[in-house]
Amino acid sequence: MSIPGSRINPAPRVAPESVVNALRNVVTPHLSDNMGRLVGAVGLTRFNKTGKLVGTAFTVKTRPGDNLILYKALMMMQPGHVLVVDGGGEQHNALVGELIRLHAEQNGCVGFVIDGAIRDVGAFESYPCYARSISHRGPYKDGPGELNVPVSIGGQVVNPGDLVVGDEDGLVFFPQECAEELLGLAGKHAQKEQDIQGEIATGRREQQWIEKFLHAKGIA
Numbered sequence: 001m002s003i004p005g006s007r008i009n010p011a012p013r014v015a016p017e018s019v020v021n022a023l024r025n026v027v028t029p030h031l032s033d034n035m036g037r038l039v040g041a042v043g044l045t046r047f048n049k050t051g052k053l054v055g056t057a058f059t060v061k062t063r064p065g066d067n068l069i070l071y072k073a074l075m076m077m078q079p080g081h082v083l084v085v086d087g088g089g090e091q092h093n094a095l096v097g098e099l100i101r102l103h104a105e106q107n108g109c110v111g112f113v114i115d116g117a118i119r120d121v122g123a124f125e126s127y128p129c130y131a132r133s134i135s136h137r138g139p140y141k142d143g144p145g146e147l148n149v150p151v152s153i154g155g156q157v158v159n160p161g162d163l164v165v166g167d168e169d170g171l172v173f174f175p176q177e178c179a180e181e182l183l184g185l186a187g188k189h190a191q192k193e194q195d196i197q198g199e200i201a202t203g204r205r206e207q208q209w210i211e212k213f214l215h216a217k218g219i220a
Contacts (some may be wrong), residue, residue: 008072009148012161014056014080019163019179023054026186028169034185040172041154043089044113044130047121053111053128053166055082057158057173062145064090064116069145070100076147079108082128082164084173086151087116091133093140094119101127113164113171115153130171 032040058081062069065087073083083104087095096112098120104112111128117135118124132154148160154171158164162173174182196209214220 004149005146006144007146007149009160011058011076011078011081012056012148013176014078015163015176015179017080019176019183020054020080022183023163023165023179024052026165026183026190028165028167028172030186030189031165031172031174031182032170033189034182035172035174039156039174040170041113041115041130041156042170043154044115044132044171046166046168046170047118047124047129047131048111048127049125051126051128053082053113053130053164053171055080055110055164056176057082057084057113057160057162057164058109059148059151059158059160060085060145061147061149061151062087062095063140063143064088065093065095065140066142066145067095067100067139068141068143069147070095072145073147074100074103074107077104077107077109079110081109082111082113083109084113084151084153084158084164085116086153087114087132089115089132091117092135093117093137094135095139097138098123101129111164111166113153113166115151128166130166 094117114131117133118131150159158173
């Protein structure tokens, strides 16, 4: 067994295309609400103005402000992976910029999740990217780092191979084996909200969906 701090594990299996395509039609609040409202990253900003992020986590743990191990990740990633980087939330030195984005995208990487800083922000307007902050200051390249180990992203543990879904509301991560059940629950959730919208459209002040919550807490 490798000692933590220098592990380089194989790239995780990419999720089936059918699952990825289905998740493109699901908003993150519907996924989050069906995972106890406890799952998902907080504190990261979405820098792309268009596009949805759906893919498989290729995880990276690096020393804050240092991106040497990311170069090894670029050589190992497969189409459908999302580069998920635990940079310790450090905000002074950018871990990725336009050059890394270009190379990653060329090799099938579908987006970035960086718990740290980025730069060359304009390069991410149409490429899915979530990060902690922006900094013009570049990274150091000394190491150490690890690949495809559990990482911490905005308060959530992310394992290599987890599914990543990101939209304008934020980011959620979950194991691939949960996908089918979550898709079913999210579909029911979406139908429930559509029914509520229909009730709102009636224009009645009294609404059953509101009264249900009030009555449950004894508020007449």
